[in-house]
Amino acid sequence: MTETNDDSRRHDSRRAFLTGAGAGAVVLLSGCAGPSQANRRERDEGESEISASEDLMREHGVLHRLLLVYEASRAQLAGAAEFRAAPLHQAAGIVQRFIEQYHEKLEEDHVFPRFEKAGRLVELVSVLRQQHAAGRVLTQTVLEQTASGPASAHREALTRAIDAFVRMYRPHAAREDTVLFPALRQIASASELADLGERFEDVEHERFGEGGFDAVVTEVAEIERRLGIHDLAEFTPKG
Numbered sequence: 001m002t003e004t005n006d007d008s009r010r011h012d013s014r015r016a017f018l019t020g021a022g023a024g025a026v027v028l029l030s031g032c033a034g035p036s037q038a039n040r041r042e043r044d045e046g047e048s049e050i051s052a053s054e055d056l057m058r059e060h061g062v063l064h065r066l067l068l069v070y071e072a073s074r075a076q077l078a079g080a081a082e083f084r085a086a087p088l089h090q091a092a093g094i095v096q097r098f099i100e101q102y103h104e105k106l107e108e109d110h111v112f113p114r115f116e117k118a119g120r121l122v123e124l125v126s127v128l129r130q131q132h133a134a135g136r137v138l139t140q141t142v143l144e145q146t147a148s149g150p151a152s153a154h155r156e157a158l159t160r161a162i163d164a165f166v167r168m169y170r171p172h173a174a175r176e177d178t179v180l181f182p183a184l185r186q187i188a189s190a191s192e193l194a195d196l197g198e199r200f201e202d203v204e205h206e207r208f209g210e211g212g213f214d215a216v217v218t219e220v221a222e223i224e225r226r227l228g229i230h231d232l233a234e235f236t237p238k239g
């Protein structure tokens with residue numbers, strides 16, 4: 001009887017040891033799996049960054065806000081209020097260095113050639129190139145006419161430049177957003193688009209620092225504040 005009890009105790013001890021060892025192994029394996037899961041999460045987060053097309057589209061958002069600045073300045077020119085040249089001059093400077101020398105350069109160097117090589121949307125790309133060139137002439141006019149505040153004799157030329165720029169770039173950006181950029185996925189592989197997105201990001205940081213896009217948005221927002229067009233609610237129809 002004693003012998004049976006001893007055997008039973010030994011059996012229970014062995015079972016407890018194995019159960020504990022098994023639990024320890026589970027904990028150990030869980031600990032080993034942790035870094036792998038973390039790596040996967042980091043990789044997934046990296047893959048969730050915006051694509052090259054989305055990057056170009058959000059830069060169009062900056063352009064649209066600059067067009068609002070142009071329109072507010074245009075209203076000053078047409079109204080009785082004193083025209084302030086400095087906000088418009090600053091906005092035109094952003095158009096030149098961010099839209100023309102950066103955003104449009106990316107399109108001309110990396111996007112348009114892909115369509116031309118593939119024989120897709122060639123006519124559209126040709127018009128877009130022409131409009132880029134025309135826009136740079138208009139921007140130079142705005143910069144020159146607002147460098148020291150326009151004299152009354154220059155108001156007509158400045159007004160024409162603003163009107164032409166706004167009239168051209170609204171449909172220009174809309175056509176790229178709804179036709180050209182979506183079609184980019186049809187002529188470039190996923191890996192090519194990923195590489196393109198990384199290249200765009202590198203150029204952005206090289207030209208505008210670590211703040212990049214956000215720094216430009218902050219600068220535009222300050223101009224909006226100076227012109228009194230910073231409150232989005234003010235654009236809501238009354239009544």
